[in-house]
Amino acid sequence: MHVNRREFLRRSICAALGGASLHGALGNLRLISAAAAAHRHAFTDYKALVCVYLYGGNDSFNTIVPCDSTHYGIYQGTRQGLAIPQAGLQQNVLNPLPAQGGLPGGPPSDGATYGMHPSMGQLTNGNAGLRGLFNSGKAAIVANVGSLLYPITQQQYQSGSVPTPAQLYSHDDQTNQWQTSRPDDANANGWGGRIADMLYSANLGDLPMSITLSGENRFQRATTVNQFAVDSYGAAFAAAGVDEGGDPVDFFQVQGMSFRGDGPESWVVGNDPGRRAAYDALRASGTQAHVLERAFADTANRAIANAALLNAAMTGTRLQTRFPDTDLGNQLAAVALMIKVRAALGMSRQVFFVSVGNYDTHGSQLADQAGNLEQLSQALAAFHAATVEMDVAEGVTAFTASDFGRSLAVNSDGTDHGWGGHHFVVGGAVRGQRFYGLMPSLAQYDEGHPGNGNPDDTGYGQIIPTLAVDQYSATLARWFGVDAGGIADLFPNLGRFPGGGDLGFMA
Template identity: 55%
Template sequence: MRHSRRDFLRTCLHGALGGAGACSALGSLGLLNAAVAAGRGSLFPDYKALVCVFLHGGNDSFNTVVPRDASHHAVYAASRGALALPQNDLIALQPLADGLPGDSAQYGLHPQMPELAGLFNNGQAAVVANVGTLVRPTTQAQYIAGSVPLPPQLFSHEDQAIIWQTSRPDDGNASGWGGRIADLMHSGNPNQQQSMLVSLESQALFQRGDVVNQYVMSSYGVEEIGYLDAWNNDAGIAAFNALRQQGTQAHVFERAYAGALNSAIANYQAIGAALNTAGDVATVFPVSRLGRQLHMVARLIKARNVLNLRRQIFFVSLGGFDTHGSQQAVHPGLLGDLSRSLKAFHDATVELNLGSNVTAFTASDFGRTVSINGDGTDHGWGGHHFVVGGAVRGQRFYGRMPSLAQSGNPDDAGYGQLIPTLSVDQYAATLARWFGLGEGGIDDILPNLGNFASRDLGFLTL
């Protein structure tokens, strides 16, 4: 994929400068200490990858994972009115005895999600219930009284998406928790020149580190600077290459600019060559934006040995979940795409004999309201999420499924916005621990984790 010189330079310089700051968000670690910490340790003996699938707009998880027994479905249907899914259309989830949803209900997935239901029932996927942004555990009474600190700007798309990706409600300038994991673990990769952070969605806040810069590419391949291959431009190319030669710039910003450009060129050349060498996977992916992104992630994982990387974190996304209206027309297609794409991706990891080495997980701005506004739902708070992979202790629910009652609901913050009972910190810590980050590092990247009783939700085998 080719870009103009101006666009390319803007992208690569933004990535280089945006990944570092004078102050780190690693709790008590400053930027220098983070760099020192990252420089210690030995190489990882195995390969692992985390894949964040961000659902932009706030997925209506209460029409994604739906009660299907008669009594609980009746409560759901009374709250959901015209948006309620018919009981007989739901695809049954069959949890193990030690992974029941905690409310005596039976659940099913949206009828457009047979692939994800199959992964759950075969033990390769789990539901993590009612996760959301929290500073500390919060009850309805505490929320009403204002007696506990709350994340700022609740129910705001931008603010809640930021907090989901940083897990730092106390710091609006924090780096992403994926980036902070990389800051503390990148030294375990044999290849120190190649970033372990790859975003398929431009610059992702989740991937922004203080030591490690994310590499941004498209689902079609690396983003190259076409200027260097322009026909009949020998003099221009020679001048351009002279300007970027190391050590020839007088000003510090010129040197930073040239360094960012040279790093970006070296990265896309290395990744492009590795993709060509490794070749494609045989698994067929959906021809959708998310399908293409996850297909490219599978190809990058296949190229891991060529790149000499043993830890990688990827960010992909699917938009369109802000369903204030026309939800019945929009939401089923989005869920179907998510289901098919996650199934294809898991199949590709199995094809690569890495089914237990790669974990994909969903995230979103927030859940949506249990109440409806006619033909849509409004901004909520807590929501359900999926974790997929061979290392997942699947066929289980983690956490307690909330009440979906329209009135007298102890989980309701008001207007059908359900208070989370699991925090993003707990979700992130469980993933980071499986990825190989030690307990001290987990505390550094998630300073609010100590406010919660459980540090590990148990949905991954170590």
């Protein structure tokens, strides 16, 4: 793999100074930053990527559903008791733009009319959810994306003539492959983390480029840039400046550290003097004999320092946009607040990670997915409205990811682990109101006559992806500012797929 100058400098310094020991003792590798300063990235604009991860595997075939009579009949025959009523879909119909000369994307490739799940078009807090964003040109649908080593057909899958990623249909393995975009390397860092390693010098401040609202994750795991974990509890109310009862509030947390009270250490030590003294001794500079003790001290000190930076910038920060008081609503409210203070923190590029669970719908899918998709739709719509309020919509792109799509075949009142699935991309720079990629057949697989059934089905109910995670990720990375050489470094398997790493859904 091509090694650029930054990577050469990083490897050389790590080798000279002990690699892991350097990271443990010196934290976020400021020596590497200094060595690479001559090659600092400089951007005149601001951009943020926001990964919205749906843990468990979202059933996208009940999220975006055909509603014209012909295609709905096929879908209904396959989905049986899990089919969404046609009338509800027609009330939430999607109105894609016609294909335009020279531009990718347009109406769905199968000629069907599609509607969104009814819970995704409800008018709440002045917005019509993801359906409203799509029909107004602020969201796109990327069809049938999944983890792939090579393009593969049904016949190739069934004969085993083309390699597939390891442990297909496994939550852990497919999550790692989606978050790393490296199905051939189980030890790879996340693709968001690799981008941060590549571009972190663009930021003038000390806050890490990668911020997670959902704990440590593989997507942001990196060599140089540490994930900074922020607690989003109460952020929806903090953004508005009032609590549920309308009383004033000024509340924000970083790694559980309250922005009010006795300072950012209070979450660990409380107000007990003995505990505080013991904790201060553990993290005192230059007193640790063991490399793991030094790593702990460094991590704690950096977390406290970062919390102080964010605290100073965030105090009194408000938004007019109202966010839903849900798990995802709070996480995206916190992201919006941090984007608002980007200039004070010296940030020109940021990578955020938010997530929700409960998408592993083996049973009770109709009830569970309705709540899941309503939360997703309303939170993303509020988040986009906040970026418009802050006049930064063109620079902020949110996108969904999930372990896998679910099986087209049903299992009582749920679905099983699948493979390919559809995803949303939201933002002012998105070429929205369009479908990208190929919509798969939703017909039942006919084992006796597979050619007359569903050519997109593995034969076991899972839909074979026609777009690779690599292509989806690379399109976002290119928009974010990664150059052609960097794209080749980040996604070394990209050349295996037709059209390369630009699906065209970003302007």
